[in-house]
Amino acid sequence: MLGVQRRSYGNQAAVNIKAAELLGTIHDALEAKNYRGIDLERLMVRLLFCLFADDTGIFGNKDDFLYLIEERTDADGGNVGRVLNELFEVLDTHADQRVTGMDPEFGKFPYVNGALFTGALRTAVFDAQMRDDLIAAAKFDWGKVSPAIFGSLFQSVMDKGERRKKGAHYTTEPNIMKVIGPLFLDELCSELDRLKAGRDGGKRPALLAFQERLGSLDFLDPACGCGNFLVVTYRELRAMEQEVLEAVYDVNSPMLYDVEALSVVRLAQFHGIELEEFPAHIAEVAMWMTEHLANIELGRTFGKVFADIPLTDSANIVHGDALEIDWDTVLPHERCFAVMGNPPFVGQSYQSPEQRIQMARIIDAKSGKPGSLDFVCAWFIKAGAYIASGPTRIGLVSTNSITQGEQVAQLWPILFERHGLEIAFAHRTFAWGSDARGKAHVHVVIIGLTHRSVQPREKRLFSYDDIDGEPDETVHDALTAYLFDAGSVGNRHMVIAEATRPLSAPKPLRMGSKIVDGGHYIFSPDEKRQFVEDEPASAELFVPLIGSLEFIRGSKRWLLLLQQVSPSTLHTLPKVLERVRAVRDFRAASKKVATQRLAAFPLRFEVNTIPRGAYLVVPEVSSERRAYVPIGWLTPPTVPTNLIQTLQEATKWDFGVVTSAMHMAWLRHMGGRLKSDYRYSIGLVYNTFPWPEASPAQRAQIEALAQAVLDARAEWPASSLADLYDPDTMPANLRKAHAALDLAVDRLYRTKAKGAPFATDRDRVEHLFGLYEALVNPMASEAAKQNKRVARKAARKTGAVS
Structure with a gap:
């Protein structure tokens, strides 16, 4: 009825995984004996074929290979490699070309061809345990194993570094x-x-x-x-x-x-x-x-x-x-x-x-x-x-x-x-x-x-x-490159281009300070304590330094901030001057021309963001497990790093919109990823996000609900933002406050008169995508709206459900 169908693709049989592990054990033991390279690879492929053939009728009687290993190899495994090589030679030789008088346990194996057994291998050295492992593999029922397991075998034996x-x-x-x-x-x-x-x-x-x-x-x-x-x-x-x-x-x-x-x-x-x-x-x-x-x-x-x-x-x-x-x-x-x-x-x-x-x-x-x-x-x-x-x-x-x-x-x-x-x-x-x-x-x-x-x-x-x-x-009817319905836009091929300035946001979002100092101005709490003990007059030059990690987890680093310190004062602080010279030398040695030029100004940063008042912060990187990127306020003298985006002179209206489910959905679909973590980009996420229109009363409601989110956080003063926004430990009062804020922001985009509430993040993004098109290409957006009106009208005439 809803146009949604649940599809099941089943689970891979555990028997395939077990088979891969059996061969992986043999491979690892051979490799440990320095049996490596192409010989090891070819041996594993041949063994794999023999195991399958033994259980699926290629070798005639079932378990011919198993019997050969059990009856023709020594208990200590010493002759297993030689027996295998003799078998491979037989499998590569046509029946009428084989030598007479060979052991009948070898002679009953068929000619395989296909170049699978062509070429001699170095004789592998087995021991008693390895022989037991091979027998265990031969006793396994390979007739139940899909040949697609071969790929898993290869992965099992590959070096992790080679895989990457x-x-x-x-x-x-x-x-x-x-x-x-x-x-x-x-x-x-x-x-x-x-x-x-x-x-x-x-x-x-x-x-x-x-x-x-x-x-x-x-x-x-x-x-x-x-x-x-x-x-x-x-x-x-x-x-x-x-x-x-x-x-x-x-x-x-x-x-x-x-x-x-x-x-x-x-x-x-x-x-x-x-x-x-x-x-x-x-x-x-x-x-x-x-x-x-x-x-x-x-x-x-x-x-x-x-x-x-x-x-x-x-x-x-x-x-x-x-x-x-x-x-x-x-x-x-x-x-x-x-x-x-x-x-x-x-x-x-x-x-x-x-x-x-x-x-x-x-x-x-x-x-x-x-x-x-x-x-x-x-x-x-x-x-x-x-x-x-x-x-x-x-x-x-x-x-x-x-x-x-x-x-x-x-x-x-x-x-x-x-x-x-x-x-x-x-x-x-x-x-x-x-x-x-x-x-x-x-x-x-x-x-x-x-x-x-x-x-x-x-x-x-x-x-x-x-x-x-x-x-x-x-x-x-059509899908966008972001893998959602293209019905809300006139141009199904439209992509979100990085914007240098906000398309509709009331204020610009700025990167935090990019220090480029080689670590000479940045201190852990212990490092700062030792530095101040050695040079007590430097204490007043340290300010808290916060990046994404520190903001979310509640940890702290310190920054030696010298931009407003007079030259005469610096000359009284020899250890501070050592740091200044080290920064200058670090920048001068850089391969980047811009960084080399910055060496002439060792007190300055590549990006100088030194807020003078309270400011909103958005961590650049946040775990994909969280429903919300933890966003909040910092105050001077705390300096944000370039791993934090900053919104100065921000209001609770700004906080309410940016922390809402609508904005989070835009981030999840339009922002990049660092590994699988969310990566908040100013140009791709903030600047392109279509902000809602709101009456004074609606703005006041959003601000009140935003404050409720902050109040809910404040009830847990001993918990970091990482604790509060972990999906396993997020407090119920905080979830409830966010849900109320989400609903209010959603209504700014879609009232009852405009359609049903958003059911999923995909619904939100499809709607926002249409609004984005209206910002960058109003004519195409209007055409899309007209097409939707025509489609709805046709559906009403035919009795179809929209």
Whole structure:
């Protein structure tokens, strides 16, 4: 009734996590014995294949591999490495080329091919415990494990520093389904259901045509890692094909069919690009195993279980740099049905010089400036160029930073204007998970894009009340780059540009003091106490120094403030003069020209904000767990650092609006993030925020409610703002005071005559977005209002619910 549908993507089976841990234990033990590098990587891939093959019929009898390890290796593990190498040689040798007289326990293993076992490895040295671990892994039921676990295995064994450097975040199956479901799978499933429910006369040809279509679809993952997206997509297509075959053919007469020829979905339809050799090889093996499992299911239904070995068909996994490779050489774009995946997330500050060069070239080769975009943006831009104006769909995972803060204005005009893309579906921010040790904890979005000429009429949006929970789905005519409904604006492609001055705020917000002193003017309480003991006359030159951390947690630092001290006085304070000279030398040694120039004025700061009266402070950084950024007042002589924004001569009206849910919603959606914490930007948040109009009576009400918030805080004098605004410990009286203030500010934007109260932050931001457009582009805003009036009028005529 409300147009909202709860979607469930399920939980990853715990068995997959257990499997990854078993192999991770073996890997770590081998690495501890200095068995490293490519030999270790290849050994782990081969073991992984053997474990799967032993439980899924590739090796003939179940547990042949387990029996070999238990019966042909010594209890102390001393010969395990040699036995494994002999097995690998057998698996790489055709039956008619094997030496005669070999141990029958080796001879019964089949020829595998596929280059998986080609090439000798250094002999690994096992001990008794490692042999036990390998036996435990072999006893585990690998037939229940999804081949998509391979990616988790790779993450389990990667160095954490390497993970961050490469931006590797491996994907659970439920999260993969969040991408491929709305990208294409939901549509195909709906079509299949419709065909199966069709009339008998035309159903069989239609289903067979649908099967042929499944066999014609090509997919590209340009950051495929260990192939998780390709594995799950292939598995789902084979499952749909299985439904088709069961509907078309008589499963009660299975021996009438050539089972191995029934399937038309091939591994060769799946293409990937991967920078690292190890995961690229894992992707190939994972696809082989997925094919085998699908063949088992097909064989069970139609009476002939078969293993498709020697391995011949394979996915097209290209080992190389996706930002350097022409994707058309991997898969011509006119053949590509969908581009999908989970590209590396490397943030600006973690990008290597080579990655910055790549970013600059892909974003704008002429300017040579990479901006502040995350590395993942290069895949979005390159995907947009790759699909040209064709029907190819794009579904990529990204950090949520590309839909908030300064990155929006840098990325989305390229996608909207240069490449003509539109958002077809999106998952708003949720927590990313991984089936591995050291699992990644990041907040992500999923963006589905198509060219404007083939965009779907309805755009699907998945929103999360709980970022660790399941989403609600809504449908819209258009979505903005901030991932909310575009119905309130005339220009769906509008982005919030950083403003140098307030668009509607009554007073300017200023940065606190940027001292740039190398720490020579800043003291902890203990350091200040010692300094004053050594030079007592300096005591009156110290003032409290407050940044975001000190303001929120109630701690304190001290600042040696010398700007109004006379030269004659300074000459009587040798230790203070030492500090002045140290600051001058620090600035002179800087690589920044502006800082070098500042060395001539060692008593001054780069930004001098020394308030003369009470002032409102907004911390620049605050935890995302808080419903409200703790905002309040400070008084001289306290000096704010540049990690605090200051509003001088502020009133309780100013405090009431800035601390309200309306302003917090604007911050959460338009401000940037430092890691996942809120980052309050003057240019992006304060200056662009549309302030409400209010009568004198309304202003008085807001001021009274703002004072009530301050009074509620004052009832807890021993608690810091961090304590008061922690969602687990926030006092009830403070929650109640904020709720009353929120409702009053909301009413300034939407009275009963103008519409229903705001139900969510997204409602608030959508409304504010329209007001922002009215500030920067009044004509477009008026057009949007006219369109909404026409739509409401049409809805009334047809009886539709708005």
